[in-house]
Amino acid sequence: MRLILTMIALVYTLMAANAEDAAFALDFEEEYQVALTKATKANKLLMLLIVQDPCPYCDRLVENTLSDAKVKKGLKNFVSVVIDKKGDFPEAFKTNMTPMTFFIDPKTEESVWESMGYVKVPQFLDDLKEAELMRKSIK
Secondary structure (H helix, E strand, O other): OHHHHHHHHHHHHHHOOOHHHHHHHHOOEOOHHHHHHHHHHHOOEEEEEEEOOOOHHHHHHHHHHOOOHHHHHHHHHEEEEEEEOOOOOOHHHOOOOOOEEEEEEOOOOEEEEEEEOOOOHHHHHHHHHHHHHHHHHHO
């Protein structure tokens, strides 16, 4: 019985996506300042994804939504960074809710669109469009 519980715990640990693993798997940045600099230079919105470990909804967002080919294609218009909620990023984006996605104008460092919790591919694609529309309306 102890062996079975150990195996279950091991499998759960391997499935849990911490920020570093998610950044690697998705080819996102791991540091806010690095991503902000890239977004500013490229004149792209910064997508900040805040996660924590363990967080089954964070895992689903990473594994199901952000790994989708359509979403990856849409994210080419953004500079993306994933950070643990205890990580180093501006206080204005600190939240207890995870996952939490902020779409940030790199010039003002203000959120133009936000997405709370796990969302499926169609909703996330809509969020990408809305973020870009909001940025255009601010300019």
